[in-house]
Amino acid sequence: MVVIIASSFTFLLLLIINIALVLATTSIAIFGAKDWCKDSCGNVSVPYPFGIGPDCFLNSWFEVSCNESSTPPTILKKINMEVFNFSYDLGYGREYLRVKSPVILHNCSGRERETKNQTVDLTGSPFFYSGRNKFIAAGCNNKALIARIKPRIVGCESTCNGDTLFGTSNPNKTCNGSTCCETIIPLYLQTFNASFESKTSSGPQGSKLAFVVDEEWLNFNITNPSDLLNMDSVLALIDWALPNGSTPLISSESVQTYVMYTSESSNISWRYVCSDGYRGNPYLPIGCQDIDECEEERHKISCGDATCVNVPGFYRCEGSKTWIIALGSLEKTKIFTSKELDKATNNFNNNRVVGQGGQGTVYKGMLADGRIVVVKKSIAMVVEEVEHFIIEVLILSQVNHRNVVKLLGCFLETEVPLLVYEFISNGTLFQYLHDKSEEFPLSWETRLRIAKETAEALWYLHSSASIPIYHRDIKSSNILLDEKFKAKVSDFGTSRSIHYTNIGF
Template sequence: MSTVQWLLQISLLLWLSIGAAAATQGKPDCPKRCGDVDIPYPFGIGSACCFDEWFEVTCNNSVHPPKPFLKRINLEVLNVSLDHGTIRVNNPVLIYQNCSGKPSNYRKSWNGGPFSFSETYTRFTAVGCSALAYIMQDDVVNGGCMSFCKQGTTAPTNGNCNGLECCQTQAPPGLQSFTAYLESTSYNFSDPKQETCIYAFMVDHKWFSSKLSDPHAVKDKGYVPAVLDWRIYNAKCESVGWNNTSISNTSTSFCGTNARCSVANQSSGVICACDRGYEGNPYLPEGCQGILAGVGTLLLVICAWWLYKVLKRRQKIKYKEKCFKRNGGLLLEQQLSSSEGNVDKTKLFTSKELEKATDHYNENRVIGKGGQGTVYKGMLMDGRIVAVKKLKIVGDGKVEQFINEVVILSQINHRNVVKLLGCCLETTEPLLVYEFVPNGTLSEHIHDQNEEFPITWEMRLRIATEVAGALFYLHSAASIPIYHRDIKSTNILLDDKYRAKVADFGTSKFVAIDQTHLTTQVQGTFGYLDPEYFQSSQFTEKSDVYSFGIVLIEFLTGKKAILSTASKEGKSLASNFILSMNEDCLSNLLDAQVVKEGRKEEINAIAFLARRCINLNGKKRPTMMEVAMELERIKKCQGDFSAQENFKEVEYDTIELTRPWDVASTSMGSCLNTSASSSLDVQPLLFQKSF
């Protein structure tokens, strides 16, 4: 047994010597029960009996038996678990469609409070024929599922929810604020016997599978059981006293005697548990009861002083080691040491180096903030200007994304991919150090154009070619194929010469050479997300092609992937682009800078390529190699568009195409057509007005 372990056991004996009272669940002199439901502290009936207003319970005595409700969020309490840190509530059905007298949209927000839907016990569920249900946070799809119908069949009546008129997905971790959306897909079967009403809800998956024989019965219930995780929010272990009283003595734990405090898994806050051999309520001062172990007073005093001196000396070292392990340092070192290529150039920085580089993370050094973290501009000791990204780590999944980005970027050596210089694992939040890319994101230049330095048509075409080349490298030329999985204009940076740098590889994946797809939980940015991937959860190289097609459309139109909800054009840029091409009025959608500078033939070629990229059928999309080659040909032909490429007729699904394009014959030249031909070819007319 090590000296430190022995000292920690002595410290524990010091806590045990305080004594334990009889185990109790509620706060003294407070009601312990409402109807058939126990109400343990930190919950309590009345403001004087709970931890704070979020945990206050009201007891409705007008019904029999009486029913408890969480006062702040007005949900009926079914039971509370101190061991699991969960509370089971009656939750309303979130959203309906084609259901008489039912609401058609829903938004939930408990931000700042202790509650979130349980990732372990709660499922987001949709019931009905061809229902597409998803939840969003800050315009990002955070989960969803799709049900389907088959003519002549009915939904299962044994509680199964496997896609036939019923689908489920796991609640995302730490879900407090979201908006639920529900729509009927275009894949409906016209069967008059099938229910047209569709609806979605959060539900306790054990109750759903064991207590509910028919999923359609939920429509008439209006409420279903759901499980919420809870924790003592905005608190840290050994920094807050009992009953939320601030204290300065860091040796005093938030939890009661004979209890241990730990950080909640998914968000800020703490949870308590009785030590091994004790039972009761760890949130009360003496709520955990067990067998006492005596120890001599003199020995305790001597050992406490010794423990203080030893722990003081080792505190900083232990903290850094703990952070290093928690941030996946051992795994990262193993993967980097066993990899090849550019790994030797990836450095493990110390926390001291990066603190100095960023002036102790001065707010004046912040150059960007987002969902993944904050980026600071810094200068290393050798004078290099760098970007230091402090990640927001919430749950193990984010640590995996961090390690994933380091390992993948360590394998990449491409002029149009942002260069990773190293990382730091010694801090609470892992840090990534990149080359500094000074001119912001492509999205900023397209959607918030600078009149003094507009992004010209020539620049757009060059940047598109550079990004396509980088993605072709990732898919086909890297030592191990890589799927980016989050291509969008905000993840494309521009350097001092306005050259493209593809960034943000947190969700990227290595792919075996003989592997055709990845089966993953759906995630990505709404508007760039491949519909085929959303439906099947299978991500292919063509899913990156779809996202790149949306970026091409942004180049042409100057519009965002999701249009304003108040716009008459609709919500999806992709659907508006297809509609404009079908109606031969693409010029109405084009960006003014594109119309001013681009040749009609060049814009036609780019628009046609973009349309191929966003084909709903992934097999009909080009590969990134084909896209990159096509863009190179178009770029080389700038100013020499006397003739057009020999385009082939491309078949589109009837869902995507509402009517044929108008076509016209043109004589062939030699610019885009790489093979000699004297025949006449068919080319779409994308717009009719002259420039």
């Protein structure tokens, strides 16, 4: 036992030292797109480190072939994968590739395709399926599994009444096993094919299919699920990271570094994003430029009669009797209209409920710009609960940290207040620690990283926020996990800050 503990500690120590040594080498930036490089192909923008033509991409993995007469016009040359767009997601602060991913069919008369020719294999590349995708299968008496990922077993089962592919029409487009089924995919998935089995030998043996897909694309582009029988592919999100050994960018206030460690391959990879309050391409020299928040109407309004003054990374209000500061961000607290939130949640449809408790109900929704959010609808409040609501708005509106859930806005024109947050896709830490039915128990490395990220968030709140904030209710159910199982501290209703306490709270 002593040897095991010592070995684990030694491994962790060596890993931390390795990361520290690599970080120490990040003082010089030697890569960037050349002036003569094309930055688009047809209507598809191709941002660096991807590129078209010699000396226009970071390395051969990021080389893009351009054929404007094709649809789509861009192909990642080395892995021969068609790219529809390089989509920058403001909510996640990173870039994804939206690519063709095969629909695997089985027992489809006249439509059978050899599954061996449909295999996606990204092994050895810096690319992998994003955790924002879902594995979806459909068909009667169907048990579908993701192939070639042993010893893991990932898949789902579906059934239906009758002999139709999807059974009874499901207007909510949810796959619950009775018509189709869905499950999350393993982290850093680099290969995809599917195998099919029948749940019972006596049941119907009709058409079956399976695919990995960007769930948002599926929900808003497929109106009749049976249309998938006639499709060769769907769109999926591919994530990527810079391989260890690539020269990182210079460390600066405008650029943040993500260190990604894959325990299965013992690889360390890198991603960069512009810091909050900056916008641009973090892979280019001086690519992240400060945003002038004072040019945006919502910040002028938030300053009231004071003067909005832009400073690097944020803005402040000067000349007001009330002290106001807002940390820079691509998203700041917004006052939503009832029409916006009704549309986002389908009039607060019960099918959109993702959580419910003593303080109210949480709905999942989509804003007009395509962002997925959650709307927290509180129950009727007594005075003390109104205080908690106000505190949560005040605190989260001046907090900006990657491990703290982001408040996007609120609605104040009814007796029941509403808060709008970024959507965190993988639930709470509590469910992964205590729910035995979870398909992917958290590894020791993942648990350690979640603890570290939570500690970093608390350190920021206590020491680096413009006003010290004390959460006072840290527990596993208040730690949300995103698609990469990164921690997001939430639920600030019982928090206190020195500033707000001094004004009567």
